[in-house]
Amino acid sequence: MKVRLIIAIVLTFVFTSIARSQEPAASPTPAPKPAMSRAQSQRIIIATEKKLWEAWKNRDLKPFKATLSSDSVMIGDAGVANKTEALKALEEPCEVKSYELSDLKVLFLNSSAALLTYKSTQDATCGGQQVPATVWSSSAYVLRGGKWLAASHQETPAK
Numbered sequence: 001m002k003v004r005l006i007i008a009i010v011l012t013f014v015f016t017s018i019a020r021s022q023e024p025a026a027s028p029t030p031a032p033k034p035a036m037s038r039a040q041s042q043r044i045i046i047a048t049e050k051k052l053w054e055a056w057k058n059r060d061l062k063p064f065k066a067t068l069s070s071d072s073v074m075i076g077d078a079g080v081a082n083k084t085e086a087l088k089a090l091e092e093p094c095e096v097k098s099y100e101l102s103d104l105k106v107l108f109l110n111s112s113a114a115l116l117t118y119k120s121t122q123d124a125t126c127g128g129q130q131v132p133a134t135v136w137s138s139s140a141y142v143l144r145g146g147k148w149l150a151a152s153h154q155e156t157p158a159k
Helices: 002-021 038-057 062-067 083-090
Strands: 068-076 079-082 094-110 113-126 134-144 147-157
Touching: 038 062, 038 094, 038 113, 038 134, 038 147, 062 068, 062 083, 068 083, 079 083
Parallel strands: 068 147
Antiparallel strands: 068 079, 094 113, 113 134, 134 147
């Protein structure tokens, strides 16, 4: 009887040791989402800028609210404006008959910052004043939370 008890204890230790020495099976984890390629980012940035111009034409502030970064800075003939001030300025009545963007180029400053430059021609009035017909523009974009956001925009009338 004592022998059986000793064998039972020894077998318990052996099986416990074997069970503890086994590595747990790896739980399947989702593969990490691949980073956006520069080509994908470039397409998204240009499409976003065009979407904002279309929103300006249609007097739709929703895309601006969703796309401007919280710390965005807009620079125009009236000075420098933060996001809140820029959204308020966009409420000014503008009539945009037409616009065209050309010479669009994206310069990546690093993997999460890019500068978009382009020329725009427009037939528009804001607050009863004709806006410059042709301007050179730059928009800075930042990648935050997997989304490209407009961090800054500036326009210079073309000569």
